[in-house]
Amino acid sequence: MVISSLADSVTRSVESVSDTISEALFEPVIRLGVTGLARSGKTVFITSLVANLLDRGRMPQLSAQAGGRIVAAYLQPQPDDTVPRFDYETHLAALLGPDPQWPDSTRAVSELRLSLKVQPTGLLGGLQGPRTVHLDIIDYPGEWLLDLGLLDKSFDQWCDETWKWLGERESAQDFLKAAREVDVTAPHEEASAQDLAKRFASYLQVARTEGYYRCSPGRFLLPGDLAGSPALTFAPIPVETASKRGSLHREMERRFEAYKSKVVKPFFRDHFSRIDRQIVLVDALGAIHSGPEAVEDMRSAMSEILSAYRPGSNSFLARILRGKRIEKILFAATKADHLHHTQHPQLTGIMQALTRDASDRARFSGADTLALSLASLRATTEETLKHDGRELDCVRGTLLETGKQAAFYPGALPEDPNVLLAPAREGAKTWLDGDYQVMNFAPAQLSLKPGEGPPHIRLDRAAEFLIGDKL
Ligand SMILES: Nc1nc2c(ncn2[C@@H]2O[C@H](COP(=O)(O)OP(=O)(O)OP(=O)(O)O)[C@@H](O)[C@H]2O)c(=O)[nH]1
Ligand SMILES: [Mg+2]
Helix, strand or coil: CHHHHHHHHHHHHHHHHHHHHHHHHCCCEEEEEEEECCCCCHHHHHHHHHHHHHCHHHCCCCHHHHCCCEEEEEEECCCCCCCCECCHHHHHHHHHCCCCCCCCCCCCCEEEEEEEEECCCCCCCCCCCCEEEEEEEEECCHHHHHHHHHCCCCHHHHHHHHHHHHHCCHHHHHHHHHHHHCCCCCECCHHHHHHHHHHHHHHHHHHHHCCCCCCCCHHHHCCHHHCCCHHHCCCCCCCCCCCCCCEHHHHHHHHHHHHHHHHHHHHHHHHHCCCCEEEEEECHHHHHHHCHHHHHHHHHHHHHHHHCCCCCCCCHHHHHHCCCCCCEEEEEECCHHHCCHHHHHHHHHHHHHHCHHHHHHHHHCCCEEEEEECECCCCCEEEEEEECCEEEEEEEEEECCCCCEEEECCCCCCCCCHHHHHHHHCCCCCCCCCCCCCCCECCCCCCCCCCCCCCCECHHHHHHHHHHHHC
């Protein structure tokens, strides 16, 4: 354990030295970390950000663009030869095609490098030629992010905590019953390990369809080529007494450790250790629509993930990030086009309250933070309708289910985020006043003018915060 963590930090510091030298001498690289649970909007965000950086007509808030200093933008071969390329063209074509579609859920990691040629500012700006700045972004399945919370736990700790949240869920009771019936101190038998792991994995699939956010380990949902391997054949078991070598308990513990060190650590080490800027995407509206339990489940999942970044802590991530502070963190509520703009401040307020701890900690350690509401791809237009003598601020779009156009009022979000977050924390089953609706809109049919990227809300503001100072 000590040796592996030492090795982690040694590799990290060698890497950061060589990064710094090459970046100072040659071309700066901004590594943007896109953090978000499953379906939070990562793939759509990356696709639209890249499209809007290539065609910058809708990016007036990006100051380098407003100042006419971005000379060119182009996609480059990515730096990592072993990671598939982010399929930008296919995702964009699906969003902009004659029958616009959202991208499928991401099943594997991929990467993209966008390079910008920028005219420098300042006294020497006019004398020097344009500089090149690279932006590296990776996309990955949101499910895998939850594994971050597992890294700093022992098997017994993980079992304990997992049993707590499983206990609160109706649909987990079958798995829990099966796990209770197994004697975990008895000698390990592969058949019973496999049976438990299978039941646990199928429960996680159910949990996902029920809208729970805490559904880890992530590879149980998306195993890829690891399906059936021992590193994925474990489950949370009731642990009361210490058990002997060769017992089911010990074998599961060994596999859990293998999962951590062979599957989870390499993923975070390869893709998260060199991040300078981070955007945390949260589908707060989706959770609010699902109810107080979903909001609390999401809040606790996010807080576990974000606490792994805590500077100065001894978490795996903090160790590999050591010496390289994340300079800026943007907390963004996604899919804001589900709301009329008059409600965006309330959504941002909820986002701020949800990520308050993480944001305070980041600021304390010197990072710049911001919260905002954005839509990576705007699928609606705004409309004010009269209803029962009242004016309602609605949004209009094409419903995903029926393909029909509809105007829709999602309900009024409270000014004070605690009106939602407090009952969620206290375990309320439904919202007391009011119901919050979310419609699923299909991407709008678009015809873009030359030089224009897809329509969005505040994507330019997000880009300015994340990379504006480097352009
Ligand atoms: N209206 C609207 N819907 C959005 C927007 N961004 C994402 N969505 C919706 O959210 C869904 C999920 O978005 P993705 O970008 O695939 O989410 P993800 O974080 O990549 O999800 P995983 O790959 O499963 O981790 C999409 O299929 C859309 O239905 C947006 O800007 N506006
Ligand atoms: Mg995705």
